[in-house]
Amino acid sequence: MEEAAAAVGALPPATTAAAAAAAGAEPSVGAAGSSPRRLLALLGAKLCTWHIWKTIVLGQMLSMFICGTAITSQYLAEKYQVNTPMLQSFINYFLLLLVYTTMLVFRTGSDNLWQILKQRWWKYIIVGLADVEANYMIVKAYQYTTLTSVQLLDCFGIPLMMALSWFILRARYRLIHFVAVGICLLGVGTMVGADILSGRQEGEGSDVVIGDVLVLLAASLYAISNVSEEYIVKNLSRVEFLGMVGLYGTIISGLQLAIVEHKDIMKIQWNWKIALLFTAFALCMFGLYSFMPVVIKVTSATSVNLAILTSDLYSFFLGLFLFLYKFSGLYIVSFVIIMVGFTLYCSTPTQTAEPRALPQPSSAGLDNAALKLEENDGDTPAVAVQFSRGETVVVSTN
Incomplete structure (x- = not known):
């Protein structure tokens, strides 16, 4: 052993680092040397991996889906005075019902719809209710508070999601994850500052307190829904989650639609343009719901929610041409900051705590x-x- 230690100690630092890497251990800073070039090389090798780039691309695809729902909703509200968030959600849940719930019906064994209903029906009621009401509250909040408040308070869901993941999914975070989340929130703050400078805050709302409370409730319900989605997707199946959310989402949103929006629906002056906007919204929403479980299975619910922080920026960039928004260089800065934070978060995987052993009987x-x-x-x-x-x-x- 002493001879082997002496032989290893005689190797140059680069050889020692290579041997440590071959053995599966991470080379220390001392082994890599104190040169800034070597540190940057190590950081670049850690970030420039297929997993990181795949996660970035998948996350931005989700942001584009959300951008599509935001643009179509804004067109319906501003051009045609159509404000029916529950009708739009109902169409999405009905599409999920037609596709994924039908798949569950024709499954056999324990994955069949009837077996799932027998075993977990009340759990999916909670998940479906949280998802439906989160979608409704976040849209309703825009009628009472400002865009700035919605963007800032909606970020409350990220630390709440991390807390739920800690206790429910037993996720364990490192310092770099908290730093990365802080960087992403800094990017959101920069984006809000750009909105204020460009005049996109659009007044102060009719009742700011009600609007802010709605945003906080929506962020909390999104956290519950997304953490539940991560658990179901990673432990059961994507089709089960989408099928059950489609089933209960259709029922809950249909009842709520009949209660709160039936008058608004009767006022719609239907034409092919409005029908096309509803169709585009439904397809974007259906794509978002169908694709998000795939991304969550690869990453996590927290990572996905950090990635979709850029959706507001995509909406703004399209709004430059569609709604004649004023441009500010801070939007580019905020996009870069958010992407840096998101990349840092994905660079180090979270750990999963082992379940505690049961105490031995006395x-x-x-x-x-x-x-x-x-x-x-x-x-x-x-x-x-x-x-x-x-x-x-x-x-x-x-």
Whole structure:
């Protein structure tokens, strides 16, 4: 051992780092040297991987879907005075019902729709209710508060999502994850500053307090829905999540639609342009819901929500041509900051805590206990140990 240690110590630093990398260990800063070039090379090698680029591309695809829903909704509201968020959501949930719930109906075994309803029906009611109301509240909030408040308060869902992931999914974060989230939130702050300078805050709203409360509630419900989605997608299946959300989302949004929006629907002056905008919104929303579980399975719910922070920027860039927004260089700066934070977050995977071992029973509780000790080694027989008063009987199961 001393000779081997001496031999390793005689190797140059680059060889030592290479040997550590080959053994599966990360080379230390000392092994890589203190040169800034080597540090940058290590950082570049860590960031420029297929997983990082795939995550970035997938996240920005989700942002484009959200951008499509925002642009079509704004066109309906500003050009045709159509404000029917629940009708638009109902169409999306109905499409999910037609596609994914139907797939569950024709499945066999424990993955069949009827078996899922027997085992987990009440859990999906909670998930469906959270998803439907989050979509409704965030759209409703724009009628009461400003765009600035919505953008800032909606970020409340990210730390809440991290907390839920910590306790429910047992995710464990490192310092770089908290730094990355802080950088992303700084990018959102820069974007809000650009909105104020360009005059996009659009007044102060009719009742700011109600609007802000709606945004906070929507962010909380989105956090619950997305963390539940991550758990279901990674432990059950994507089709099950989408099928059950489509089923309960259609029922809940349909009832709410009949109660709160039936008068607004009657006022719509239907034509092919309005129908086309509704269709475009439904397709973008359906694409978002269908594609998001794929991205969450590759990354996490928190990572996805950091990625879609850029959706407002895509909406702004399109609004430069469609709605004649005023341009500000701060939008470019905010986009770069958000992307840097998102890339840093994805550069280091989160850890999953092991479940705690159950405490061993005390000696007072062993009177009538039966313990079965199973060994993974095939050569060792399983043994059952039975405890009775005054004696111990050992019985081999083989």
